[in-house]
Amino acid sequence: MSTNELNGVKYRVNYTEETSIHNWFEQYHLTCKSSLETGYIGSSFFVGAFFGSFVIPRAADVVGRKPMFILGLCIYICVTIGLMFATNYYVLLVLLICSGVGECGRYYVAYVYAIEIFPQHNQSLVGILIFICFSIAKVCICLQFWLIPSRNWFGCAYASLILAIVSLVLTLWWMPESPRYLYSYKKFDEVTKILEHIQKVNNKNLKY
Secondary structure (H helix, E strand, C coil): CCCEEECCEEECCCCCCCCCCECHHHHCCCCCCCHHHHHHHHHHHHHHHHHHCCCHHHHHHHCCHHHHHHHHHHHHHHHHHHHHHCCCHHHHHHHHHHHHHHHHHHHHHHHHHHHHHCCHHHHHHHHHHHHHHHHHHHHHHHHHHHHCCCCECHHHHHHHHHHHHHHHHHHHHCCCCCHHHHHHCCCHHHHHHHHHHHHHHCCCCCCC
8 A cells, every 4th residue: 555645644545445446535635635625626516507507508598509518518528637637626626617617518508408309298208318317327336336346436537538529429410409499599491401300310201
């Protein structure tokens, strides 16, 4: 076991214990931080989400759902990479604030974006499936630390990065803008093209 030193205090983590993992306490030297300082870590994300909620959702009503969702994904990818390599406590707080801002696009706007893509009779099911996916992700994280002999949080980070990058690529290449958003701005030609594309993908021939 390696010995670390912080503020003149030497300590080491007993990684032979199954409950000990390589996480932010080790990476950001949080062992000797006060409870107030560690509390800032959880608060920083919500501070970012609070201020982001004043800007990102409104921007989604102006420039579109798709651009703001893409922006949220890009912020999330950059923040995740930053969290993997940073070691400074204050950098951690800044990254978490940015993560909260990105969450407004990656989740809040994305929820509306996904709902508006589907027909009205499927919207309730889509909303339920979104929350089910989040629940499954949390279960998978627990299973990783329980079943896989790895005690490093990087595994979760790599998985989330892959999913975020795949989502970004598919959105840029394949997903259209929300037809309901375009319809609200009377962009009927674009709405028609998107509806024709959706019909073609679903092998339907509907009249509208």
